[in-house]
Amino acid sequence: MILELVVPGRGSSASPSYKGHRYPVEVISHCVWLYFRFPLSFREVEELMPGRGVIVSHATVRRWCLKFGQAYANGLRRRRPRPGDTWHLDEVFIKINGERKYLRRAVDADGTVLDILVQNRRDTTAARRFFRTLLKKTCSVSRVVVTDKLRSYGAAHREVMPSVEHRCHQGLNNRAENSHQPIRQRERAMKGFRSVGGAQQFLAAFSGISLHFRPHRHLMTAAHYRAEMTVRFAIWDQITGAAGRPTTA
Template sequence: MREGLSVGIVSPSYKGHRYPIAVISHCVWRYFRFPLSFREVEELMLQRGVLVSHETVRRWCATFGQTYANGLRRRRPRPGDTWHLGEVFVTIDEEQKYLWRAVDADGNVLDILVQNRRDKAAARRFFRTLLKTTRTVPRVVVTDRLRSYGAAHRQVMPSVEHRSHKGLNNRAENSHQPTRQRERALKGFRSVGGAQRFLSAFSGISPHFRPRRHLMTAHDYRAEMTVRFAIWDQVTGVAGLPSTP
């Protein structure tokens, strides 16, 4: 794993929240890591003897989800120089929208953007948002054969090599699978803003707990997950507390 534990720690502010930090972070972890509803998280916590309403879980996810995701992203290394871009349609309030996503060669999600279209203007906006978010320029971008990518690429990053081929972009396509799973569990998204907020936090938290397990032995996988949970505890402020939920 390329992530490190040496990054300076800035814990979120929990002022005004009466529940222990460990309970809050654990609920947020459950919701974004597994295809669960807020009510299902409530039930699982009840089984552990923790009384918390699904509305409280919802507020915690809205308040801390993006903060936790940002903390995890700050602990990642500089993205690789090959970026894979892809877009899929998502149903929002019974209308078709498009989710644009970029990942690096290691499968780390660089950015996501929900838009109404998949034309040149949408591709150009996504390129610019991606460059602003990552603050770096790749050596190569890999996309499918959507012509909008080529037109936007020539305007926004003409010096970057562009490879356009459906078979080359499996990494971007595979990265959409967890989103599809959550979309089904949530029975679709209700608004563009709500989808953007959820997916932005989800794409920062969920991949952190999804190492490429098929490439690891059981021992290496457990060791990797131990490191990742330690990073999570640092990001959420649980590290150093006497107990967890």
Template structure:
């Protein structure tokens, strides 16, 4: 559960924006939470009486998406000591690339990285990036049977237990599903940098609003979502402001 986390750093600055913070944060939430295009978000806002162009929404998502994701990550509980890693192919401007993802035993996304290959060097690069970003070393690493993981593991973190049994890595594999939904909705990604930036923000925002509805009673789900929306308002700087929608 996310509730009970302490307040993090200051919210992003909206200086120079003529639209209120609530409108901006709501558009960013819509785009990263649901498989919508910028034009569809524009239409939804128009229905609510807010006239804003899809290009403006695109700029808001590019500017604030990662900042919001970082704010949410700072509110999460301590990173788990069991990491699940997986990689899937994605097409970027027609070229085959690989999306590497790591989650802990609670399903929290630790990091994602778009790379050209899935060899030993790529696996090692992702291992080092994870340890640097989380500032910790896991107790256990769980992967599929790709040989690159074993080779990189022996070089980068030989003292960490490495498990590769079949079907044990479903947690990481399932974590790719929101990415696949967005990939289809966006008809693919146009650049490696654009894919990295968007997917990094998506992996921070989307899971925050997916507390596992099928695992808890409806009343507990609603209570948890109320807490999560309150956290969203705090990290986006909307909490306490008069409503604009």
């Protein structure tokens, strides 16, 4: 998936407000980028920032990530092209405070995350809710839905998306299963999640920000990859509001 720059003022949404923050947007957006792109804790981000001449506490980094993380992810999501017509759905177990929960994800054929939802169960009611939130968030309907052989998917599909082709096969769903790997890595670095709400909040922002900076490098030449990353960082500066701001002494 190749991203293109959007000319500011032509259908682009306003960047978040930084009123009342004494640090410039460049510092705030850089800390948020570090936290969501790499497996770092708030304290590790704090330890990295003095190398850039910035002294900031881990508590401040945490507040920035909570306040701006989802806003940045939403801005990136609005810049994406329309999702492909084949959607891959899958779920994995995650531990939250020692209890087993279920993380459902939907990705298109390019691996773009369409929706993510943490649930207590994986029955038909839960699958039905996931289908409905997926349709609401994407504002579109796919041509094909690919899932594993979990029966609740079939029951929910017949009720919510009966006109969409449903392919149910374990081997066809590797794309969705492989897309869980970055989350597994981050879950290990964070030593698990403490609450369902906290997991949902983090993963929604993480999926939007982290994957923006993870193009399919294995399909690109080195020059193509550098050009693509330049575009993606320019988009990041646009949605955070850092683009075009004057540099202060």
